[in-house]
Amino acid sequence: MLYELPEHLTTPEQKERFIANTVRYNGLPCWCWNREWPHSTRLVHYIGGRNYSARRASYCLFVGRIPDGTVILPACKNPLCVRPSHLVVVPKRETKGWWTGYVSM
Ligand SMILES: [Zn+2]
Numbered sequence: 001m002l003y004e005l006p007e008h009l010t011t012p013e014q015k016e017r018f019i020a021n022t023v024r025y026n027g028l029p030c031w032c033w034n035r036e037w038p039h040s041t042r043l044v045h046y047i048g049g050r051n052y053s054a055r056r057a058s059y060c061l062f063v064g065r066i067p068d069g070t071v072i073l074p075a076c077k078n079p080l081c082v083r084p085s086h087l088v089v090v091p092k093r094e095t096k097g098w099w100t101g102y103v104s105m
Helices: 012-020 054-062
Strands: 044-047 050-053 070-074 087-091
Touching: 012 044, 012 054, 044 054, 050 054, 054 070, 054 087
Parallel strands: none
Antiparallel strands: 044 050, 070 087
């Protein structure tokens, strides 16, 4: 189960901890999630005793609240990317075909 990150966990310490779980490759501007990869393709961030989707956690930590009925997807189409400036809010019903032409790492 993946939960929405509560606001009381969006501290500077948690932001630093989140960034420590990312890595840059080959000069790519993306922040690639590195915590579980390559063991798992799920991007999960453990914080405050719970698992959160790393993309949703990134958005909550660095941007703000995620509107209901939406998903957080990387505009750069890099499946590992959790960089806040690359993340966009997409209504659930408009996600079809999102990963077409994705960037493989
Ligand atoms: Zn990216």
